[in-house]
Structures are given as structure tokens and as C-alpha cells.
Amino acid sequence: MPADEEEIYQEHILDHYEDPYHRGHCARPSHAHEDDNPLCGDEVRIELDVDPAGQIREAYFSGDGCCISQAAASMIVEHVEGKDVDFIKQFTAEEMLKLFGARLTPNRQKCCLLSWKVLQSAIFSPLVEADDSGNGQSGTRPAGPNLSEET
Amino acid sequence: MDALATLPLDPQALRADFPILSTTIHDNVPLVYLDSAATTQRPRQVIAAIVDTYERHYANVHRGIHWLSDQSTDLFEEARESVRAFINAPAREEVIFTHGTTESINLVARSWGDANVRTGDEIIATVMEHHSNLVPWQQLAERSGAVLRHIPIDDNGELILDEFDKLLSERTRLVAVSAVSNVLGTINPIEEIVRRAHAAGALVLVDAAQSAAHMPTDVQRWNADFVAISGHKMLAPTGVGVLWSRRELLDAMPPFLGGGSMIRRVKLDSFEPADLPAKFEAGTPPIVPAIGLGAAIDYINAIGLEKIHAYEQILTRRAHDVLADVGGVKIFGPPLENKAGIVSFTVEGVHAHDVAQLLDRQGIAVRAGHHCTMPLHKRLGVTATARVSFYFYNTLDEIDLLGRALADAKGVFRRRKA
Numbered sequence: 428m429p430a431d432e433e434e435i436y437q438e439h440i441l442d443h444y445e446d447p448y449h450r451g452h453c454a455r456p457s458h459a460h461e462d463d464n465p466l467c468g469d470e471v472r473i474e475l476d477v478d479p480a481g482q483i484r485e486a487y488f489s490g491d492g493c494c495i496s497q498a499a500a501s502m503i504v505e506h507v508e509g510k511d512v513d514f515i516k517q518f519t520a521e522e523m524l525k526l527f528g529a530r531l532t533p534n535r536q537k538c539c540l541l542s543w544k545v546l547q548s549a550i551f552s553p554l555v556e557a558d559d560s561g562n563g564q565s566g567t568r569p570a571g572p573n574l575s576e577e578t
Numbered sequence: 579m580d581a582l583a584t585l586p587l588d589p590q591a592l593r594a595d596f597p598i599l600s601t602t603i604h605d606n607v608p609l610v611y612l613d614s615a616a617t618t619q620r621p622r623q624v625i626a627a628i629v630d631t632y633e634r635h636y637a638n639v640h641r642g643i644h645w646l647s648d649q650s651t652d653l654f655e656e657a658r659e660s661v662r663a664f665i666n667a668p669a670r671e672e673v674i675f676t677h678g679t680t681e682s683i684n685l686v687a688r689s690w691g692d693a694n695v696r697t698g699d700e701i702i703a704t705v706m707e708h709h710s711n712l713v714p715w716q717q718l719a720e721r722s723g724a725v726l727r728h729i730p731i732d733d734n735g736e737l738i739l740d741e742f743d744k745l746l747s748e749r750t751r752l753v754a755v756s757a758v759s760n761v762l763g764t765i766n767p768i769e770e771i772v773r774r775a776h777a778a779g780a781l782v783l784v785d786a787a788q789s790a791a792h793m794p795t796d797v798q799r800w801n802a803d804f805v806a807i808s809g810h811k812m813l814a815p816t817g818v819g820v821l822w823s824r825r826e827l828l829d830a831m832p833p834f835l836g837g838g839s840m841i842r843r844v845k846l847d848s849f850e851p852a853d854l855p856a857k858f859e860a861g862t863p864p865i866v867p868a869i870g871l872g873a874a875i876d877y878i879n880a881i882g883l884e885k886i887h888a889y890e891q892i893l894t895r896r897a898h899d900v901l902a903d904v905g906g907v908k909i910f911g912p913p914l915e916n917k918a919g920i921v922s923f924t925v926e927g928v929h930a931h932d933v934a935q936l937l938d939r940q941g942i943a944v945r946a947g948h949h950c951t952m953p954l955h956k957r958l959g960v961t962a963t964a965r966v967s968f969y970f971y972n973t974l975d976e977i978d979l980l981g982r983a984l985a986d987a988k989g990v991f992r993r994r995k996a
């Protein structure tokens with residue numbers, strides 16, 4: 428077995444993978460973005476409910492992929508909830524790798540950093556209100572293309 | 579143990595020729611190499627041929643009026659003759675050395691394709707093609723205005739030939755198909771596909787990258803028009819591949835890459851192309867990789883492709899049994915009798931990358947991902963699979979180890995679901 432810091436499948440990470448924090452959708456998302464790693468097929472979507480002052484009221488993720496990609500997404504939405512947009516802007520890739528905990532080879536760092544990239548884009552991706560009759564997720568659509576239809 | 583006595587070849591004796599297979603990794607775990615569809619390993623006989631060429635015979639080919647160049651040229655042309663015999667080509671000049679299967683296919687798409695394919699024409703590929711036998715045709719379709727169509731597969735991962743018949747028409751110019759799928763392991767009915775394509779007036783390109791090292795290639799029996807082969811998937815170095823085609827087709831095709839070697843004479847504003855095969859071998863060719871390919875063919879011939887294929891079927895059968903025992907494993911591809919030594923699968927609750935990562939800890943090298951077949955994975959309804967692929971140097975024990983390691987991998991996750 429690898430040394431502790433190299434153990435990808437350690438308790439903390441498996442916890443996030445198998446019992447993730449906020450896997451699902453915001454009731455009233457104001458921002459969202461999704462992306463994938465075409466080479467391995469990992470997909471992550473992050474939805475944010477940002478209040479007018481720029482504070483993250485709620486953060487949710489959804490997606491599909493390896494343990495690292497999905498655990499990292501769970502960790503990052505937990506980490507940024509309650510923080511403000513400036514905090515996210517200053518949250519570096521290096522800090523994301525540190526937050527993840529296990530030391531990763533460059534190839535698997537991509538799995539970990541997918542949700543970090545998605546989050547960085549999400550704060551610049553406000554959702555357009557489609558109509559005001561709908562409730563929750565069906566009433567809002569991302570301004571950009573919906574990649575989930577491609578999978 | 580009875581089975582061992584009746585194996586068509588002796589894997590332990592052959593393994594001794596592959597130094598890398600005795601490697602231990604991760605603090606003394608023996609390496610189990612189950613990724614030969616990505617690239618095979620090389621026996622010391624091939625490595626020795628490479629070293630010997632560099633140490634004693636190396637110079638540029640077809641150029642120098644000197645002893646060393648003659649030596650190098652002789653070895654290079656002997657390798658061409660080895661390839662000719664290996665694929666039962668009628669003539670040595672029809673064997674073009676390229677830098678790999680990808681270049682071979684691109685050569686056809688660029689040279690034959692640009693000269694012959696027009697707006698409204700159709701090219702037929704299959705949904706199981708490797709990107710290297712798909713993207714060049716997409717590019718050709720874009721350049722020419724032709725339409726690209728795809729033969730679908732059934733749920734066994736076999737081509738639906740009735741649908742192929744519906745796609746064929748007088749507009750079809752070329753059918754591009756792999757002899758063996760690099761994901762499903764499906765052995766495609768090449769002779770039948772060629773017969774139907776020719777009846778419709780279309781040519782056929784066969785991507786033989788996954789078949790050439792594992793079962794006999796007979797370009798005359800196939801009656802195909804273009805056949806592409808990769809060196810590194812058959813014990814030879816990277817950087818060499820082969821394109822075979824019929825002389826009359828190659829003669830009629832314009833050169834692909836321009837440069838040295840491919841010319842007969844050059845003026846300031848024009849050139850005359852050289853005769854075959856030099857016409858398609860611009861620049862200094864992959865001299866030593868080609869010589870290595872010749873040595874690889876000698877090695878494969880000494881074992882015999884029929885025996886290799888028979889042995890791989892035994893390995894594949896064991897893999898199917900072992901994976902079924904693990905439970906929660908879904909195997910993609912056809913029944914065993916129509917399947918090469920390639921098994922792709924998913925494990926319930928464990929992503930393919932985690933499968934590969936956890937197997938690696940036990941020294942087992944497998945591939946995980948889409949294996950350069952994104953459209954096929956979309957058809958299969960999965961984003962990624964794990965793939966094990968075999969060659970004659972793999973053993974039944976290694977496959978049993980795979981089964982135990984997979985059970986362990988499942989345990990990493992399953993224990994927490996309770």
C-alpha cells in the first residue's frame with residue numbers, strides 16, 4: 428500500500444465520493460457551469476446561489492466520473508459555501524490540490540482540478556431566467572451550451 | 579493443469595525473451611502487462627536487431643555510394659520483403675513503409691481521397707472505428723463535400739451487415755473498417771465486407787492494427803484495396819507502419835508527402851515522382867524501426883500466428899470466466915468465438931479510472947478511458963471502460979491475478995456502502 432499522503436482511496440476522500448456533500452441542484456441557482464475531461468469522460472456541473480452582495484448562499488455539484496473528480500467536486504462546494512466570490516477568485520489550483528489531500532500524479536491532478544476549473548467559470552456564468560412560471564432548476568437555463576445533452 | 583499441457587504455445591519460455599516482463603514495480607510487485615492492444619513489448623531478438631543495426635550497419639538508405647549505405651539498404655529492403663510475405667502481398671513494391679497506421683490511413687485519405695472523392699460521394703466507416711480510422715475520413719468529407727456514414731453495431735458489438743447493405747450505393751467510394759475492434763475485440767468479416775463493397779463499386783480500406791500480430795493477414799484472400807498496419811503493436815519499435823495497396827491503385831494516386839526520395843527528378847518549378855514504393859516514402863524513412871519490424875515478423879513467424887490466435891482465445895475465455903466470478907462486471911463485445919484477445923468492461927460502482935489505478939497497485943497494467951473510440955463509447959452508453967488485452971506472453975495465472983485484484987478493488991468501495 429502507498430504511503431498515507433499518496434493514498435488516493437483514504438477515508439476522507441472515500442467519504443466525499445460515497446457520501447458527497449450537496450450532490451444535486453440548487454433550488455434557485457443564480458450561476459452555473461459544467462465541463463468535462465474529454466480524455467477520461469469525467470463530468471462536473473456546479474450550481475451556485477449567489478446573493479446580491481456576492482456571497483455564496485448555496486453550492487451544489489452534479490456529474491459523473493472517477494473517485495477523484497467526484498470527491499474533489501464535493502470538497503470544493505463544501506469549501507466555498509458561505510464564502511464570497513472574491514474568495515473563489517483567489518482560490519488557486521494549488522490550494523485545491525492541498526484541499527484534496529492526497530498527492531496526485533500530473534495525470535490525476537486533472538481529475539481533481541476539473542471541478543476547480545468549473546467553479547472558476549461558474550462565478551462568471553450567470554443564469555438567464557427563462558420564464559418566471561417555472562420553479563427551481565427547470566425555470567433556469569445556463570447561458571452557455573448545455574453539455575449534458577452530449578453525453 | 580491438463581489445460582496447461584495442451585496449450586498451443588509455451589508462454590513461460592517466450593516470456594524469457596522479454597526482459598521488461600520480469601520487472602517488479604511498487605516495492606517488488608511483479609509487473610503484469612495487460613495492455614498489448616495499446617502497444618506490445620519487444621523481445622530481445624528485436625532489440626538486438628536494432629542495436630546491431632546501429633552498431634554495425636547504419637547509414638542512410640538508397641543514397642550513399644558506399645559500403646555502409648548498401649548494408650543499411652539491404653537490411654531495410656529485406657524488412658520490406660518480410661512484410662510482403664507476412665501479409666501475402668503479390669509484390670514488394672506494394673509495401674509502403676510509413677510512420678504508423680495513422681499515417682497510412684491519412685496517406686490514403688489525402689492522396690487517393692482528394693483525387694477521387696467528390697461532393698455527393700459517400701464514405702462508409704463503422705461506429706467501432708478507432709479515431710485514426712474516423713477523423714481522416716471526417717477531414718476528407720469536409721474537404722470534398724462527401725458524406726460520411728457509419729455501419730452500426732448490434733448489442734453484441736458486431737457490425738450489422740444488413741444495415742451496411744442499406745448504406746451501400748453507387749455513391750459509395752470507400753469503406754473503411756478495422757479487422758479487429760480495439761475495444762470490443764470483435765473480429766470483423768473482412769472478406770464479406772469487401773465482397774459487398776466491391777459489388778457496389780466501392781474500395782475497402784482495412785485497419786489491421788489490432789489484427790496483424792494476432793491472426794494471419796492475407797491481403798489477397800481479403801481482396802481489400804488498402805491495408806494499414808502498425809509496427810509497435812506487433813513487437814517492433816514505434817515510428818514504423820505499413821500501407822499495402824494494389825499496384826494499379828498506387829500508380830494512379832498522386833504522391834502524399836513531397837520531399838527527398840519520392841522524386842525521380844526535380845526542376846525548379848516541377849518534379850516527377852519516383853516509382854513505387856519510393857513515391858510514397860518522402861524523406862529519410864524509419865530505417866531502424868523497419869528493420870526492427872522485420873525481426874519482429876521473424877519472431878512471430880517462428881511461433882506461428884495460428885498458435886498465437888488459439889492461445890489468445892484460451893486467455894480470453896479465462897478472462898471472461900474470471901470477470902464473471904468477480905460479479906458486477908459488464909463485458910462489452912461479442913461471444914468468445916468471434917473475439918480477439920481484448921476484453922473491455924465496467925465494474926459496478928467503480929469508475930474505470932479507479933479500476934485502473936487500483937489494479938496498478940497490484941502491478942497490473944490495464945487501459946482505462948475511451949481508448950480513442952469516443953463514438954463507440956457513446957453507442958455503448960458509457961463514458962469510459964477498463965480494457966485488458968493479451969499477447970502470447972501473458973499467462974493464465976496473470977488473468978487469475980486480475981480477478982483477485984478486481985475483487986479487492988471492488989472491496990475498496992463496497993465495504994462503505996453497507
